[in-house]
Amino acid sequence: MKVGTDGVLLGAWAAGGQRILDIGTGTGVIALMMAQRFPDAQVSAIELDASAAQQAKENVAASPFSDRIAVEHVALQQYEALPFDAIVVNPPFFTHALAAKGCARAMARQTDSLSFRDLCRGGRRLLAEGGVMSLIIPADRCGEVETEAALAGLFLQRKVAIRTTERKQPKRCLLALGLRSAGSFPQEIRTMMENGNPTPWYQSLVSDFYL
Numbered sequence: 001m002k003v004g005t006d007g008v009l010l011g012a013w014a015a016g017g018q019r020i021l022d023i024g025t026g027t028g029v030i031a032l033m034m035a036q037r038f039p040d041a042q043v044s045a046i047e048l049d050a051s052a053a054q055q056a057k058e059n060v061a062a063s064p065f066s067d068r069i070a071v072e073h074v075a076l077q078q079y080e081a082l083p084f085d086a087i088v089v090n091p092p093f094f095t096h097a098l099a100a101k102g103c104a105r106a107m108a109r110q111t112d113s114l115s116f117r118d119l120c121r122g123g124r125r126l127l128a129e130g131g132v133m134s135l136i137i138p139a140d141r142c143g144e145v146e147t148e149a150a151l152a153g154l155f156l157q158r159k160v161a162i163r164t165t166e167r168k169q170p171k172r173c174l175l176a177l178g179l180r181s182a183g184s185f186p187q188e189i190r191t192m193m194e195n196g197n198p199t200p201w202y203q204s205l206v207s208d209f210y211l
Contacts, residue, residue, distance in 0.1 A: 005191075006136050006172060007090050008033070009162065012205045013174050014134035016041060017085020021126060023076055024048065024114065028056030028069070030088050033209060035065035041086075043069045046079050048114070076114060076122040083128035089135050091119055116145050120152035123177070132157065133177045139170040146175070155181040161188045 007026070011033030018041055022031040025045035035043050043065075047053035053073035060069045072079070091114065123133040133154065137145050139161060146156060158176035163169070170188060191202040 004090075008206055008209060009172070009174065009191075010088060010090050010134060010136040011037075012209060013160070014088045015086050015132035015176060017128075017131065018042065019082070019084045019128070020044070020086045020088065021081070021084040022046070023087060023089040023119070023122070024091065025056050025071065026052050026090075028059045028071060030090060031056070031069050031071070032059065032063055032065060034086075034088060035063075035068050036208070041068065044081060044084070045069060045071045046074050046076060047071065048073075048075050077118055079122070079126070081126060083131065084126055085128050085131045087123050087127055087131070087133040089119065089123070089133070091116065091135060091137060116141075116148045117152075120145070120148040120154055120177075123149075124152040124154055124179075127154075127179060129179060131178065135175045135177070137173055137175065139173050142173040142175070149175075149177050154178065157182040159187070163188060163190045164192050166190060 007029045011030040014034065016034060016038040020034050020038065020041050020043045022034065022043060022045040025031050025047045028045055031043050031045040035041060045056060047056055050073055053071055057071045060066050060071055063069075127133055135145065149156070154177040156175065157178045158174070160174040161170035162172040162174065164171060189201055190199050192198060
């Protein structure tokens with residue numbers, strides 16, 4: 001699996017803390033980014049797919065942050081831990097499989113393996129008081145996630161709709177959820193200018209993660 005723009009956006013935007021959980025870490029990119037951004041944090045990363053979890057462990061072992069990141073092959077529904085100050089998740093995209101059964105990429109994008117309801121309930125269970133759960137999701141499913149979050153007892157704190165260019169509709173949403181209500185002011189942000197260059201906002205956000 002390649003490093004995707006979604007993961008980079010989330011890893012650069014998400015709130016942090018002393019204890020951070022990356023749900024569905026995949027190959028560990030977001031966990032590594034959070035460890036880089038927050039030098040005092042301990043990061044736990046969980047992954048349902050065994051091969052992805054193994055690759056994440058190898059990537060972490062080869063990084064400068066190996067003493068602060070722990071990768072575990074486990075489903076969110078079975079995961080038990082003390083509450084976290086920050087939770088980050090780049091969740092599955094599609095309700096049904098769109099590729100061959102057993103394909104790792106298909107699993108990574110199926111909500112059948114982790115529904116938005118289970119995700120929000122799990123996040124609520126593992127989030128500390130004052131903590132923040134940050135997600136990146138398709139814009140057309142944002143309302144669904146906000147509804148499930150509210151039912152689970154999570155409140156919207158920040159929301160950013162991501163456009164690639166001014167002419168295109170928002171493709172992704174960044175959401176920050178917490179245990180208490182906060183006055184949130186939705187934003188719309190572009191990642192690219194009409195000439196194809198990154199916008200200043202995007203450059204500033206991700207500059208620490210690109211050579």
